[in-house]
Amino acid sequence: MQMVNLTIDGTPVSVPAGTTVLEAARTLNIDIPTLCFLKEINAIGACRICVVENRVNGNGRLVAACVFPVAEGMEIHTHSPMVLKARRQTLELILSNHDKKCLSCVRSGTCELQRLCNEYKVEKEDAYEGEMNVYPIDDTAAHMVRDNNKCILCRRCVAVCEKTQAVSVIGANERGFATHIGSAFDDGLGLTSCVSCGQCIVACPTGALAERDDTDKVWAALADPTKHVVVQVAPSIRVTLGEAFDMEIGTNVEGKMVTALKRLGFDKVFDTDFSADLTIMEEAHELIERVQNGGALPMITSCSPGWIKFCEYNFPxxxxxxxxxxxxxxxxxxxxxxxxxxxxxxxxxxxxSVSVMPCTAKKFEVGREDQNAAGLPDVDISITTRELARMIKRAGIVFSKLEDSAFDHPLGIGSGAGLIFGATGGVMEAALRTAVETLTGEELGKLEFTDVRGTAGIKEASYQVGGLDVKVAVCSGLANAKELLKKVQSGEADYTFIEIMACPGGCVNGGGQPFQPASIRNFEDLRAMRAQALYDTDASMALRKSHDNPMIQELYKTYLEHPGSHKAHELLHTSYVARNRFGDQ
Amino acid sequence: MSNKSPVPFRGTKEQEQKLREVIAQHKDQDGPLMPVLQEAQAIYGYLPIEVQKIISEELDIPLEHIYGVVTFYAQFSLAPKGQYKIAVCLGTACYVKGSGDILNKIKEIIGIDVGECTPDGRFSLEATRCIGACGLAPVMTVNDEVYGRLVVGDVADILKKYMG
Known part of the structure; x- marks a missing residue:
């Protein structure tokens, strides 16, 4: 590898050719601010907040560190007067067309623009007075609200929607001062074929994009003495919620989380891990049945509502x-x-029935047709990890000091297999643990199916299961899903079973998870760190297979009869609808 | 919020066939979108959602991407041209002679903004740069008729002629 030598703020550093100034500086623990740049997603060098001084023969020139490659003998200054002045001016210019209602903004405290204005001592919020754009707020979508008045046109959302998710329902419309992010014909997002994944929200540096806040509905339910309020918490929440309370990424806070939910006043605190096990029982049975009876193969998982919607729109x-x-x-x-x-x-x-989910698409899912086992919606309110964190803060619960508690019974028992549902490959691994033992009748020696682990966008593996050749694929991120499905459609790939999750890395990186700024996302792999916490917890558990879950066994014995029974079909299965690729536009 | 034209789409089978031919011609070349949009506008006179959807499907380019391009360039129009195309000159000479007020009066009477078309398809309104009739400033045109040395009070009478 060819190395390049340069100095940054007077310190010599040697990095591989092709490294950007931003990355080179980070090796010296120098943090250069970014707004538009987001690793693997957006590298357009547009916002100019990352400018550094590239000094040649004593003459300084400003370059965008996020995209500027290092060169031999380069002399970079990251906080010279020229740089600091330029960055402050950039911030002042952004503020000149920004709705500065920070006090009521959902991102106050996690806003990357707010933090930079503070760090760069921007004292004049109205340094450049003049015309400001005023945009209507778009609240047409079930899962989120768009406020262009707080948009800084960094285009991270556009890039993630197009490149990562292949959904492309938002983009830059018009030009010059009128440029704004919107959908085709400036229709509300709710009319488009948006899949509700929420990846745009976690990419947004400001308060322009936010989940639809349903916490008031939860507070109202908790305050109503006539209601029995039950909450379920998805597997991935326990390894991400801590981040909202400044804990290290990948900390498992299950015990504190359960205590906090009980203190909030929920009558029962249950674990979605339990129904992940139930899903495995039904799904493994469905797969075996399809294989044996010539059903449609490959069978594809249905846990991710963003993926389901994507399939309905684009692959009916x-x-x-x-x-x-x-x-x-x-x-x-x-x-x-x-x-x-x-x-x-x-x-x-x-x-x-309340759920805490890593996902904004779950807000859409609760309103879907054919999801009403008791003639009522199965789930009434779905909130994200971020909304739960806000509730805990509002209730004055000192989260980091809480003692641990355990989930309530009977629906609080889950296996390690259910737990790893939160990471890409987890559903596949959990299903394999059960399918192999069911088909062979023998106990697995090794429970880890490591081929399907990891954050690669598309993973493949083949297994011999009880004399059956099973070819599987695991895929996360919808652009990857599109690529994979095209191969399936063309006959180039012949899998038996495919797991697809809409968000890259799976639920641990869902659109409802705590915000991490670009300064973290550009240098750490959130997906891997959060997933590791799930795999570590699974490894430490005694119960690691869905079919061994005693509560699941009890449920089938006393209520559902057996996986795939008539009753199970009535209560636990659903149907899908082909949708127009242009949504309702 | 929506920017769809209120004028019902009146595209014909022949127009659609022509559009599909144009798309087929450009499909395999690099950057097919601009030439296709230009020719589509030549066929229909504007680029309504019905036309953009066909282009989106045929070129496999997201609808929002196409809309972004259409709204970026001034040459593309989202509204059809009316039976009577009104244009008001906003060139320097006309502007200092008060063509801005003329334009506002027209907007008030026919109830549409620049770049739009009335729902009945009768009038469309444009603001132009200098049309070279500075001696007659301020100037407006309706199709090929030129009206010069206007005052705001003239507008209603001129439009009445075209209201049928």
Whole structure:
């Protein structure tokens, strides 16, 4: 590898050719601010906040560190007067067309623009007075709200929607001062074929994009004495919630999280891990049945509502390949309002079923058709990790000091297999653990299926399962899904079973997860760090297979009969609809 | 919020066939979108959502991407041209002689903004750069008719002629 020598702020450094100034500086623990740049997603050098002084023969020139490659003998200054002045001026110019209502902004405290204005001592918020654009707020989508008045046109959202997700329903419209991010014909997002993944929200540096806040509905339910309020928490929340309380990325806070939920006043705190196990029972059974009876193969997982919507919009021909299993969130809701309600003699009408999810698409999913096992919506309110963190803060709960508690019974028991649902490859691994043991009747020696782990966008593996050749693929990020499905459609690939998650890396990197600024995302792999916490926890558990979950066994024995039974189909399975590729536009 | 033209789409089978031929011609070349949009506008006179959807499907380019290009360039129009195309000159001479007020009066009477077309398809409104009739400033045109040395009070009478 060819190395390049340069100095940054007087310190010599040697880095491989092709490294950007931004990356080279980081090796010296120098943080250069970025707004538009987001690693692997957006590198357009447009916002100019990352400018550094490239000094040649004593003459300085400003270059964009995020895209400027190092060169031999280069002399870079990252905080010279020229640089500091330019960065402050850039911030002042952004503020000249920015709705500065920081006090009420959902991103106050996590806003990257706000932090930089503070760090760069921007004292005059109105240094450049003049015309300001005023845009209507777009609240047409079920899962999110767009406020262009707070948009700084960094285009991270556009890049993630197009490149990572192949959805492309937002982009830059018009030109010059009128340029704004929007959908075709400036229709509301709710009319488009947006899949609700929320990746644009976690990419946004400011308060321009935010999830639809449903916390008021939860507060109201908790305050209503006539309601029995049950909450389920998705597997990945326990390894990300801590980040909202300044804990290290990849810290498992399950015990504190359960305590906090109990203190908030939920009547029962349950674990979606349980219904992930239930999903595996149904899905493994469905797969075996399809293989044995010539059903549509490959079968594709249906846990990720962003992926489901993407399939309905863009690959309606593939709908027969989708597992008919409801997602774990919905299976859980179905069990709460049927099994749990009957067992505890509670009228399902009096139950408020709340879910805490890493996902904004879950907000859309709760309103889907054919998700009402008890004749009522399976889940009433779905909130994201971020909304839960806000509730905990508002309730004055000192999260980091909380003692641990355990989930309530009976729906609080989950296996390690259910837990790893939160990472790409996790559903596949959990399904394999159960499918192999079911088909061979023998106990697995090694439970880890490492070929399907890791953050690669598309992973493939082949297994011999009880004399059956099983070819599997695991895919996360919808652009990868599109690529994979085209191969399936053309016959180039012949898998038996495919796991698809809409968000890159799976739920641990979902659109509802805590914000991490570009200064972290550009240098750390959130997906891997959060997933590692799930795999470590799984490895330390005694119960690691869905079919060994005693509560699952009990549920089938006393209520559902057996996987794939008529009753299981009625309560735990659903249907899909072909949608127009242009949505309702 | 939506920027769709309120004028119903009146595209014909022949126009669509021509559009598809144009797309087929350009499909395999680099950067097919601009020439296709230009020819599509020549066929239809404007680029409504119905036309952009066909282009999106055929070229496999997202609709938003196409809309972004259409709204970036001034040469493309989202609204059809009316039976009577009104143009008001906003060149320097006309502007200092008060063509801005003329334009505002027209907008008030026919109820549309620059770049739009009335829902009945009768009038469309444009603001132009200098049309070279500075001696007659301020000037407006309706199709090929030129009206010069205007005052705001003239506007209503001129438009009345075209209201049928």
């Amino acid at each position: 021909d593939m709908i027969p390949h989708l597992s008919t299993c409801k997602s774990p969130q919905q299976m859980f809701g179905a069990m709460v309002k049927t099994y749990y309600a009957e067992k505890n003699n509670i009228d399902p009408k009096d139950i408020v």
